[in-house]
Amino acid sequence: MTGGWCAVFDGKGRLAAQAAHIPVHLGSTPLSVRAVLRDLTLGPGDTAILNDPFRGGTHLPDLTMVSAVHHEGRPLFLLANRAHHADVGGAHPGSMAPGRSIYEEGIRIPPVLLVRGGRTEEGVLRLLLANVRTPREREGDLAAQRAALLAGERRLAALAERYGAPLLSRAAGELMDYTERVLRSVLAELPDGTTAAEDAMDDDGFGSGPVPIRVRLTVRGDRAVVDFRESAAQVAGGINANRAVTLSAVLYVFRCLLPPDVPANDGLLRPLTLRTTPGTVVDAVEPAAVAGGNVETSQRIVDVLLRALAPLLPDRIPAASAGTMSNLSLGGRDAEGRPFSYYETVGGGGGGGAPPPGPGRSGVQTHMTNTRNTPVEALEHEFPLRVTLSRLRRGSGGRGARRGGEGIVREIRVLVPCRASILADRGGTGPPGLAGGEAGAPGRIRIFRGRRGTDLPSKVSVDLEPGDRLRIETPGGGGHGTPRGRRSPRTGSGGAW
Secondary structure: OOEEEEEEEEOOOOEEEEOOOOHHHOOOHHHHHHHHHHHOOOOOOOEEEEOOHHHOOOOOOEEEEEEEEEEOOEEEEEEEEEEEOOOOOOOOOOOOOOOOOHHHOOOOOOOEEEEEOOEEOHHHHHHHHOOOOOHHHHHHHHHHHHHHHHHHHHHHHHHHHHHOHHHHHHHHHHHHHHHHHHHHHHHHOOOOEEEEEEEEEOOOOOOOOOEEEEEEEEEEOOEEEEEOOOOOEOOOOOOOOOHHHHHHHHHHHHHOOOOOOOOOOHHHOOOEEEEOOOOEOOEOOOOOOOHHHHHHHHHHHHHHHHHHHOOOOOOOOOOOOOOOOOEEEEEEEOOOOOEEEEEEEOOEOOOOOOOOOOOOOOOEOOOOOOOOOOOHHHHHHHOOEEEEEEEEEOOOOOOOOEOOOOEEEEEEEEOOOEEEEEEOOOOOOOOOOEOOOOOOOOOEEEEEEOOEEEEEOOEEEEEEOOOOEEEEEOOOOOOEOOOOOOOOOOOOOOOOO
């Protein structure tokens, strides 16, 4: 498991509270819960599992579990736990390689019961474990997810016993109403009008690119319409984002406009209207490959929406951050013949100008992910891998009055034959600056055999031999404001068409 997220929903499936861990799950997990409610009836002791990207999931490695807290014969609350698993089958170890359809990316699970009445459905579990490379690891991670739900069930049941179910239900509704009021007040302070912005994914890994993402943002009073319908059609490669991922990115951006102590819940949805066209790169339909939509395209959706907001909030919107999670998967068999699968995301530079105004942060994950790097000691203890280089990428941040943050250089040497897969972006054009700032350095992927280095594309799977070193150099953030010694551009912040 490489990242997890927990949330509480009311009996109607509305998000009431969530852990502030991984933003890409913010708007997508509620759609998974609704899919469970459509297909199943959750009784006491039941737990559903699913990962279908076309039923509220994000991509196949994200397995979601849902259970219900019953009180007096009816569901009082629903609990959800989502975790990214290091392998869920498919054509490549790690289940995060470039692919042409969902069928190449791993096992696809519609809403089914994994636990019924407190007892594991062994047939369902065996079916799932038979389709992954590291079944013991998957079984342990699924048990951890189930344990988290059980802890939540006990605590909510205790609260209901102490304060009464009606009070808990009312409090959940009031939390949602509060968030809605705060967001409406923020929107009402913005000038009415329409702005627009455009950016693009480098490519899809199979020859299509650049792949434009376009947004038109309209603010009227205390409401906003976010329109992505002019974005590119979905592509062969796995950078397609489903609507759930796009919704998560939109909710994240508007959550960033609120005070830090305002809870993220269903109230964020109410003042916003999201418009997409099915069959586009921001609203993919099956059998589209989607592994990178969750981790890569979501970042670009954030980039363009922030850029559209820049003319409305010029003092609060930073330049573009790295814009990629630089996903790395490595898998094979260790010296004893045991299968292994390793997955990590590599941080980059934050955009300059982020509140409070200043330089971007260096060597961090930004926007739609909140995962941390794997400690070198843990990685080398668990896997036949050695980290030979891990440092900031000096000079990669874009110049500006407020410079972009620096990216990361991460190099791993493999000790056994294995297969590496990369899903990254911003390898052609670096993250753009804002308000006259310069772009950050684009990313770079290299493989070293001896002293010879070869550049790799940003979306690729490659076989490695013992001693090979794979180096990832992640993008720096864009700069904000005109650098000293350069005249200001006439276009100002450059956020609108």
